[in-house]
Amino acid sequence: MTLYRRDELTLSKLQKLRFFPLAVTGGAGSYLTNEDGRRLLDFSASWGAVSLGHGHTAIREAVDRAFANQAGASTLSAANEPAVRLGEALLARMPGGGERRVWLGHSGSDANETVARAVVAATGRPRIISFAGAYHGGTAGSMAISAHGVQKHAKRASGLHVIPYPDPYRPYGDDPTGGLVVRELEVAFQKDCPPDQVAALFIEPIMSDGGLIVPPPGFMKRLTDLCRSHGILIVSDEVKVGMGRSGLFNCIEHEGVQPDIWVLGKGLGGGLPLSAVIGPAPIMDYAASFSMQTLHGNAVCASAGLAVLKTIESENLMENAAKVGAELQHGLRDLARRHGLIGDIRGRGLAVGVELVTGGRSREPATKQAAQLVYRAFELGLVLYYVGANSNVLEMTPPLNLTAAEAAEAISILDRALTDLSEGRVPDDIAANFAGW
Ligand SMILES: Cc1ncc(COP(=O)(O)O)c(C=O)c1O
Numbered sequence: 001m002t003l004y005r006r007d008e009l010t011l012s013k014l015q016k017l018r019f020f021p022l023a024v025t026g027g028a029g030s031y032l033t034n035e036d037g038r039r040l041l042d043f044s045a046s047w048g049a050v051s052l053g054h055g056h057t058a059i060r061e062a063v064d065r066a067f068a069n070q071a072g073a074s075t076l077s078a079a080n081e082p083a084v085r086l087g088e089a090l091l092a093r094m095p096g097g098g099e100r101r102v103w104l105g106h107s108g109s110d111a112n113e114t115v116a117r118a119v120v121a122a123t124g125r126p127r128i129i130s131f132a133g134a135y136h137g138g139t140a141g142s143m144a145i146s147a148h149g150v151q152k153h154a155k156r157a158s159g160l161h162v163i164p165y166p167d168p169y170r171p172y173g174d175d176p177t178g179g180l181v182v183r184e185l186e187v188a189f190q191k192d193c194p195p196d197q198v199a200a201l202f203i204e205p206i207m208s209d210g211g212l213i214v215p216p217p218g219f220m221k222r223l224t225d226l227c228r229s230h231g232i233l234i235v236s237d238e239v240k241v242g243m244g245r246s247g248l249f250n251c252i253e254h255e256g257v258q259p260d261i262w263v264l265g266k267g268l269g270g271g272l273p274l275s276a277v278i279g280p281a282p283i284m285d286y287a288a289s290f291s292m293q294t295l296h297g298n299a300v301c302a303s304a305g306l307a308v309l310k311t312i313e314s315e316n317l318m319e320n321a322a323k324v325g326a327e328l329q330h331g332l333r334d335l336a337r338r339h340g341l342i343g344d345i346r347g348r349g350l351a352v353g354v355e356l357v358t359g360g361r362s363r364e365p366a367t368k369q370a371a372q373l374v375y376r377a378f379e380l381g382l383v384l385y386y387v388g389a390n391s392n393v394l395e396m397t398p399p400l401n402l403t404a405a406e407a408a409e410a411i412s413i414l415d416r417a418l419t420d421l422s423e424g425r426v427p428d429d430i431a432a433n434f435a436g437w
Pocket residue numbers: 047107108109110112135136137138204208209237238239240265266
């Protein structure tokens with residue numbers, strides 16, 4: 001029986017988001033090994049988590065060292081050196097000053113949930129603003145402040161105020177600048193959402209699972225200036241696009257905005273479970289025993305995080321993300337000239353989205369074709385998934401040390417997959433058993 005079939009019979013569907021029958025037996029660098037022995041170029045990196053590629057020596061050595069002299073497993077009731085050092089490194093890394101603290105967790109979800117609870121409790125303001133399409137996590141508290149289509153079953157926080165994320169490719173209210181979103185929030189502040197009731201605005205500096213959407217220039221600045229003028233805290237959810245992926249350490253830096261609170265996850269652990277919140281002491285020290293899990297501040301995971309931070313610097317990975325990401329986008333634009341299915345290419349650094357459409361100017365979302373295309377790409381040796389409200393945006397978040405040759409290999413595989421699709425060589429129902437999202 002295949003590994004994939006054993007997985008189906010054993011592990012719960014509740015935690016699966018599958019696009020094709022990938023069953024991984026190992027990996028090195030930017031490549032995974034599938035159970036049939038094929039090497040697959042990994043353009044997802046487990047949704048951006050494997051930021052240094054698979055099996056990076058720096059992480060392996062850091063984890064080995066930490067485990068060889070294990071400083072417990074938690075920061076709850078004892079300080080440990082790697083957790084404190086990681087906190088110090090993150091404080092030093094973030095722009096701005098003032099007294100700040102770092103909270104360490106396992107995932108983007110627990111980190112965002114912690115922030116959502118802490119800002120409300122510490123400010124006494126009960127409401128939060130977030131974006132339509134936002135994915136801030138999969139726990140009850142992080143889903144409560146999200147507005148992603150996959151979470152239709154989830155309970156939203158009472159008083160959550162959801163605003164549109166201006167998509168330059170599909171302008172909200174025909175306004176590609178996002179100005180209308182800001183004006184509508186001004187109106188809401190005067191009517192049904194009094195700003196003195198709002199604790200925080202949660203931002204994805206690139207709307208990731210909502211469609212890899214880069215906000216229009218100046219929009220985030222205008223929006224955050226408005227919120228700040230009412231004492232609303234700005235939270236940048238950098239879980240997917242932070243940690244150097246965009247070419248800058250924090251993706252929000254592209255917008256000229258300095259948030260009050262940064263949320264890091266995924267790439268911070270380089271593949272191990274690790275997240276962090278960096279924010280002002282009055283919020284982050286609001287109360288003891290407020291948001292804790294036994295393994296939070298785990299010394300082994302914190303050591304991996306330190307290795308990731310060091311390697312981003314020592315291997316110039318932000319520069320690499322910017323350079324190879326630009327080459328990738330260039331190659332994709334070349335593809336777009338030959339394949340009408342590609343409607344838009346966008347992103348920053350190595351966070352790149354390719355929106356698939358039919359119907360030319362009418363930009364009909366090519367939802368079915370996206371599912372067929374990622375399946376065919378998998379058969380041809382490339383792993384990538386799709387995101388977005390219409391499930392039609394290919395998402396590329398490969399390791400930050402991706403080479404130009406690997407980017408070119410991905411383009412060439414996509415070229416073949418697109419050709420196979422347009423020439424009818426990909427069965428219509430190829431992805432029928434894979435729900436995606
Ligand atoms: C922007 C953003 N925030 C938070 C999360 C949740 O992170 P995790 O799944 O690691 O809990 C995700 C996951 O996709 C994300 O993209």
